[in-house]
Amino acid sequence: MDFRFTEEQEELRKEVHDFFSENLPSDFESRGSGPGTTMEQFKFWMELQKKAGAKGYLTPGWSKDSGGLGLTDMEQAVFMEESSYWGTSWPGTMGQRICGPPLHVFGTEEQKKRFLPGIAKGEAIWYQCFTEPDAGSDEANVSLRCVEEGDHYVLNGQKTFITSPGPADYLYTLARTQDIIPKHRGISLFLVDAHSPGISYGALPTLGIFTTEIFFDNVKVPKDRLLGELNRGFYHAMVTFEFERSTTGAAAGARRNLQELIEFCRQEKRNGQPLLKDPAVRDLLADRAIEVELSWLQGWFAAWHFSQRDKLGSPPPEAGGLHAKVVSADRAKQLIDAMGLYGQLRSGSKYSKYSGRAAQQWLSSRSTHPGGTIEVQKIVLAGRGLGLPRIPAKFNKEIRAAIEGVGV
Amino acid sequence: MDFTFTEEQEMLRTSARDFLETECTEKLVREVEDGDLGYSPELWKKIADLGWLGLTYPEEYGGAGMNVIDLTVLYEEIGRAMMPCPHLSTVVLGGMTILEAGSNEQKSEILPAIAAGDRIIALALTEPESAWDMKQTWDAAGVNVGATADGDGYVIDGIKLFVHDALPADTLLVAARTKKGGNPEEGITLFLVDAKSQGVSITPLITIAGDKQCEVVLDKVKVPKSSVVGKVNGGWAPLERSMQIATVLLCAQMLGAGQRLLELSVDYARTRIQFDMPIGINQYIQEHCVFLLRDVNGCRWSTYLAAWKLAENEPCDMEVSVAKAWSSNAYEHACWCAHQVHSGVGTTVYDGVLPLYSRRGKTFQLYMGDTTYHKEKIATLLEDWSPPERPKGAPLGLWEEKPPFWIPDWWAEFDKGT
Numbered sequence: 020m021d022f023r024f025t026e027e028q029e030e031l032r033k034e035v036h037d038f039f040s041e042n043l044p045s046d047f048e049s050r051g052s053g054p055g056t057t058m059e060q061f062k063f064w065m066e067l068q069k070k071a072g073a074k075g076y077l078t079p080g081w082s083k084d085s086g087g088l089g090l091t092d093m094e095q096a097v098f099m100e101e102s103s104y105w106g107t108s109w110p111g112t113m114g115q116r117i118c119g120p121p122l123h124v125f126g127t128e129e130q131k132k133r134f135l136p137g138i139a140k141g142e143a144i145w146y147q148c149f150t151e152p153d154a155g156s157d158e159a160n161v162s163l164r165c166v167e168e169g170d171h172y173v174l175n176g177q178k179t180f181i182t183s184p185g186p187a188d189y190l191y192t193l194a195r196t197q198d199i200i201p202k203h204r205g206i207s208l209f210l211v212d213a214h215s216p217g218i219s220y221g222a223l224p225t226l227g228i229f230t231t232e233i234f235f236d237n238v239k240v241p242k243d244r245l246l247g248e249l250n251r252g253f254y255h256a257m258v259t260f261e262f263e264r265s266t267t268g269a270a271a272g273a274r275r276n277l278q279e280l281i282e283f284c285r286q287e288k289r290n291g292q293p294l295l296k297d298p299a300v301r302d303l304l305a306d307r308a309i310e311v312e313l314s315w316l317q318g319w320f321a322a323w324h325f326s327q328r329d330k331l332g333s334p335p336p337e338a339g340g341l342h343a344k345v346v347s348a349d350r351a352k353q354l355i356d357a358m359g360l361y362g363q364l365r366s367g368s369k370y371s372k373y374s375g376r377a378a379q380q381w382l383s384s385r386s387t388h389p390g391g392t393i394e395v396q397k398i399v400l401a402g403r404g405l406g407l408p409r410i411p412a413k414f415n416k417e418i419r420a421a422i423e424g425v426g427v
Numbered sequence: 428m429d430f431t432f433t434e435e436q437e438m439l440r441t442s443a444r445d446f447l448e449t450e451c452t453e454k455l456v457r458e459v460e461d462g463d464l465g466y467s468p469e470l471w472k473k474i475a476d477l478g479w480l481g482l483t484y485p486e487e488y489g490g491a492g493m494n495v496i497d498l499t500v501l502y503e504e505i506g507r508a509m510m511p512c513p514h515l516s517t518v519v520l521g522g523m524t525i526l527e528a529g530s531n532e533q534k535s536e537i538l539p540a541i542a543a544g545d546r547i548i549a550l551a552l553t554e555p556e557s558a559w560d561m562k563q564t565w566d567a568a569g570v571n572v573g574a575t576a577d578g579d580g581y582v583i584d585g586i587k588l589f590v591h592d593a594l595p596a597d598t599l600l601v602a603a604r605t606k607k608g609g610n611p612e613e614g615i616t617l618f619l620v621d622a623k624s625q626g627v628s629i630t631p632l633i634t635i636a637g638d639k640q641c642e643v644v645l646d647k648v649k650v651p652k653s654s655v656v657g658k659v660n661g662g663w664a665p666l667e668r669s670m671q672i673a674t675v676l677l678c679a680q681m682l683g684a685g686q687r688l689l690e691l692s693v694d695y696a697r698t699r700i701q702f703d704m705p706i707g708i709n710q711y712i713q714e715h716c717v718f719l720l721r722d723v724n725g726c727r728w729s730t731y732l733a734a735w736k737l738a739e740n741e742p743c744d745m746e747v748s749v750a751k752a753w754s755s756n757a758y759e760h761a762c763w764c765a766h767q768v769h770s771g772v773g774t775t776v777y778d779g780v781l782p783l784y785s786r787r788g789k790t791f792q793l794y795m796g797d798t799t800y801h802k803e804k805i806a807t808l809l810e811d812w813s814p815p816e817r818p819k820g821a822p823l824g825l826w827e828e829k830p831p832f833w834i835p836d837w838w839a840e841f842d843k844g845t
Contacts, residue, residue, distance in 0.1 A: 020496055020735045021429040043818035048826045058836035059825045093428065105818070186841035213845075220845050224833035275815045282814035301806035305752065308805050309729075312749045316728035323428050338721035367827065394710075401713035405693050405720065408708045 022319075028097045031090075035098055038076065039105035042067055047106075048374060055229055061110065061185060065141070068109050072141030076102070077115050081123065085131070086139025096267045096322035103268030104275050110185035114138035114145035118191040121208070121258045125247030134189070134210060144185045146213070148178040148192040148233060149256070155180075155388075156395045158193075159203035159253060163235060165194035172209065172240045179232040180223065182389070187213035187220075190233065197250050201412065208252035210244045227386030265325065266318035266340060273311045280304065280354070283373045294357075303353040310350075314343055336404025341396045344387045351377075351384035430731075436500050443501055446477065447508035453780060459511040464595045465631075465639030466512045475544025480518055484526060488538035494738040495672055499679045499730065506680030507687045509783055511638065513547050513592035519673050520666075521548025521600050524617065528657030528665035533619070537598075549596035549622075551587035551643050552666075558588055561800035565670070567663045568611040572645065574603035574618060580651040581605075583618060586644050591794070593629045593641035596622045601645065606660050617662035619654045620645070636790040671747050672737055674795040678730040678750045681758035681791050684784050685723040688765040691780070692716055696768055706768075715764040722757035722764070729753050745808050752801035755792040762788050 024032070056064075071077055072086070080095045081087025090098060109115065119138045122131060137143030154160040163176035174194055190211040197205030211218075217238035223230045247255045281304060284294035294300050317339030324334040355362035355377045366375030387393055401407040410418065432440070450470060459467050474480060483498055484490025498519075505514065522541045525533055540546035557569030572585030583603050593599065599620040606614030620627065626648040631639045657665050693716050696707030706712050729750040736743035762785035766773045773781035792798075 020432065020731055022732055022735055024428065040816070040818050042820055044820040044823040044825070045817055046822040046824060046826060047818055047820075055832050055835040056837075057825070059823075061835065061837050063823065063825055185835075186837055186844075218845065220842060222834055222838055222842070229833070229835055229838075277809075278812055278815040281809055281812050285810075295810055302802060304809050305802035305805040308745070308809055309749050309753055309802075312732070312746070313725050313729060313753065316732060317724070319428055320430055320728060323430050336720060338717060338724055341717070342721045342725070365832070397714055397717045398710065400717045400720065401707075401710075405713075405716050407693065407696055407713050407716060408705050410708065 024097065028094060031094055032097050032101045035076070035101040038071070038074070039102065039107070042070065043105060055224070064108055064110055065185070068111055068141035070141075071109075072139055075139070077109065077111065077141050078119060078139045081119070081135070081139060085123070085135050092326035093322060096265050096319065099265070100267040100271045100318075104271040106272060106275060108184070109141070110144050111138060111141050112184060113147050113182065113191070114143055114189075117147045118145045118189075118210075121255050122210075122246065124258055125208075125255050127243070129243065130210065130246065137188070143188045145189045145191055146181050146183060146187045146231075146233075148181055148190045148211075150180045151177060152179055156392055159201070159206065161193045161195050161202075161206050163192070163194045165196045165207065165209070165240075168239075171242055172245070174209070174211070174217075174235040174238040174240060177232065177234050180225070180230045181233055183229055183231045189213055190218075193252055193256065196252075199250075203253040205250050206253040207249050208246040208255050209240055210246055211238070211240055215239065225386055227383040227389070265322040266314050266343070267322055268318075269343070270311060270315040270318050273307070273314060277304070277307050277311055279376075280307070280373070287372065297357070299353075300357050303350070303357060306346075306353070307350060310343065310346065314339060336400055338400060338404075340390075341393065341400065344393050344396070347387060348384040351380040355381045432496075432500060436497060439497060440500050440504060442477075443479075443504035444507070446473075447504055447510060451508040451510045453783070456509050456511060456783060460637040463631075463639075465592060466595055468595075470510075471512060471547075472544050474512070474514075475542070478542075479514070480544055481538070481542025482518070483523065484538050484542060488526075488534060489542035490538070495675065495734050496731075496738045498672070498676060499734040502676045502679035503683035503686075506683030509684065509787060513549065513595060515673055515676060516550055516592040516596070517541055517546070517548045519676060520550040520669050521598070523672060524550075524600065524665050524669040525656055527668055528617070528662070530653075530656075532653075533656065537619075546598065547592065547596045548598045548600055549590055549593040549641075549643075550666075551590045551593070551599045551601045551620075551645075553587065553589045555586055555588045561797055562803065565796045565800060566611070567615055570602050570604050570611075570615050572601070572603050574601075574605050574616060574650075576605075577649065580649055580654075581616075581618065583620065583645045583648045583650060586642065588642055589632070590629075590641045590643045591638070593622070593643050594631060594639050598622060599627070599643065600656070602662060602666060612663040614660050615663045615666075616659050617656040617666060618650050619656060620648060620650055624648050624650070634790070636787045638787070638790055640790075670795060671743070674747050674751050675730060675733045675737060677791050677795055678726060678733070678754040681754045681788070682723065682726040682730050684787070684791075685719070685726055685758055685761045688761050688781075688784055689716070689719045689723050692719055692765045692768040695772075712768055715767045719761050719764045722761040725757050726750075726754045745805065748801040748804040748808070751796060752798045752805060755796075755801070756798045758788050759792055 068077065075086060075088040078086055079088040079090045079098045082089050115138055119135065122134055149158060151161060151163060153162060163174060163178065165172050165174050190213050192209045192211050193206055194209055195205060196207040199205040215238050217236045219234045221232045223232050284300055287294045289297060317337060321334060321337060324331055358372060358377050361372045362377045364371045364375060365378045402409050450473060455467060459465065478491055479501060481490035482493045486492055518541060522538055525537055537546060553564050554569060554572055556571065557563035563569035572583065572587060574581040574583045583601060599622055601618045601620050602615055603618060604614055605616040626646040628644045630642045632641060634640055656662065696712050696716055697705055699706045733743055733746040733750040736746050765781055766785065769781055773779060776782050
């Protein structure tokens with residue numbers, strides 16, 4: 020056991036620290052009061068994103084040739100931890116973290132040359148277009164239809180709940196290329212121009228983040244926009260999630276939030292004494308401190324295990340992320356309940372307390388589905404993690420027919 | 428960062444598990460519970476031969492010079508096997524306190540005897556009044572049994588309650604108040620009291636766990652000056668350090684026991700057939716297993732971090748309290764989940780293993796402070812946290828946001844363009 024960082028890792032942390040400390044404005048607040056941002060904020064983030072991109076900071080795990088810093092897995096986790104502490108909100112985050120990695124692994128030389136620099140430099144905004152009205156938790160049920168026509172593909176169908184941190188340039192799109200059982204063997208990945216004729220968008224703001232729905236009406240996609248192998252897209256996309264396992268960033272963000280909350284409770288008084296002395300508030304702060312430490316530990320375990328994957332293979336089942344989701348609503352409720360009538364005020368009001376964060380956290384905590392609902396995560400952990408039995412998918416249709424036959 | 432154990436630690440784990448599987452059977456655990464002593468002298472002798480009693484003592488005192496992480500590994504296995512024994516009382520709370528604060532004579536007399544299995548020590552700390560309120564129970568302010576100077580020694584008078592392992596103890600390590608007023612931590616002295624002294628009477632309590640916690644009545648017990656461990660009025664600091672180690676080792680026991688509960692529950696869920704299917708196919712059952720995993724994983728990492736900090740001699744009040752605050756609640760919840768999976772089968776006290784785990788859980792949870800107590804400690808430590816670091820760039824005044832917040836400004840233009 021050793022929970023120390025190396026000197027090199029500490030130096031890297033210092034470098035990242037200095038970048039954000041110098042480049043973020045002193046009045047910066049690491050939160051949004053809602054899914055939306057003002058134009059000025061958006062422009063600020065785009066500018067800073069390009070500045071970070073010029074230093075290789077957006078994709079630090081990529082080689083220097085492709086616009087990164089060539090960091091090791093553990094160094095990337097240090098990087099992510101430090102940058103998340105500062106509450107960064109890159110409009111290009113989907114490209115950097117979700118679409119870029121599989122592009123690296125499965126892209127052709129030409130695709131890499133065409134798409135990777137824009138991601139690394141912070142110029143392009145990508146959307147991850149996986150979810151559909153009938154493919155939410157059941158992601159393999161993708162039905163956005165893709166057919167080959169001459170020298171291109173044609174897409175028809177709809178995507179929904181697509182996280183949209185800025186105006187899109189490219190859509191990283193899962194589409195059905197073959198009807199087959201099991202369903203995930205007939206899905207392919209396409210790199211689609213966001214402004215292709217036939218694509219239209221609709222705003223779908225949610226309590227947590229701003230999302231859009233996207234309609235594809237005979238959208239032509241050139242053949243060279245297929246990523247990797249035809250019908251292997253579902254597997255290619257899985258690579259993405261490997262890169263996403265560590266929560267070092269989330270833990271650092273949570274630590275900053277806790278510091279912010281403690282400072283608020285220190286300044287704000289109730290009945291002549293600081294909130295920090297209120298028993299209910301102390302209970303809430305202690306719970307958050309416990310969770311910050313556990314999520315830090317589990318994040319570093321995941322990062323470390325990933326860095327040793329050649330030796331250790333796949334990681335043991337881990338329920339830390341699930342726990343964070345399960346309790347997020349409790350914590351938001353504890354906070355808003357501790358604030359009396361003020362808890363309901365959002366930011367911008369004369370009487371707002373804590374910049375409306377209690378209200379925003381409560382609203383966001385209704386939305387725990389991104390990355391997999393709590394319920395699906397439990398099923399996955401029970402099945403793949405603990406080896407508990409499940410009804411094989413091939414019986415699903417029979418079961419459905421049997422239920423329909425019997426009625427309710 | 429390194430999340431692995433050393434080769435020696437892995438060997439210790441394997442050999443401890445093998446040994447305890449054969450020597451500390453469920454049958455033995457039940458026999459000890461029904462017996463009068465609260466431990467098995469034969470098993471005690473055997474673990475002395477294995478070197479488990481001197482593990483962390485320097486070689487000059489018959490020890491192996493290992494650290495808290497090694498102990499943690501051992502305690503996981505002790506927890507898994509539910510081994511009833513006075514190891515924590517004797518080796519950690521007694522011996523490690525003496526190692527920290529005792530005189531050379533005390534160390535050379537007592538530590539080798541502990542390591543050889545010839546001396547059992549019990550810590551007499553908690554008291555009838557302070558036991559009501561955890562805030563008092565485990566803090567210096569709760570120690571009010573007094574010791575008064577008398578000739579060339581002291582007279583200790585009062586009742587200690589919930590004293591673990593007092594029945595087989597040769598020696599009691601008694602925390603007594605020698606100075607009133609001022610900082611409560613600066614008026615406590617530790618005394619070594621022969622358990623056979625005149626005026627000492629020991630009566631076991633009937634607890635949920637069936638362990639032999641005791642009432643220890645000290646009726647004007649005379650002790651010589653040489654029985655003081657460390658400085659007069661300076662007993663709290665060394666004791667607190669040993670109590671931190673003991674706290675983490677209780678977490679390690681809950682981790683080892685919790686891991687076993689997880690294995691038992693998953694195994695039962697896979698193999699128990701009802702409605703023509705293994706019950707583990709039901710998501711209600713799966714949820715219990717997943718929460719068990721969550722509970723145990725949290726114990727694991729928080730315990731290892733606290734143990735590592737203790738081994739490195741770093742300040743670790745926060746880490747110790749996080750580990751115990753989490754583990755106390757998580758272990759009780761893990762037992763609950765295991766009971767839900769096993770239902771009736773998990774409740775039989777004659778041959779069921781689950782009741783042994785869940786009954787002992789109550790002791791683990793309360794001993795050295797429960798979740799509420801440690802959360803309050805955490806909150807006190809948080810009062811000293813600094814505000815988040817503010818960046819240094821020129822202020823831009825951009826962060827005022829306008830209702831209704833839901834749609835970002837860039838959307839209108841993008842929407843028009845597409």
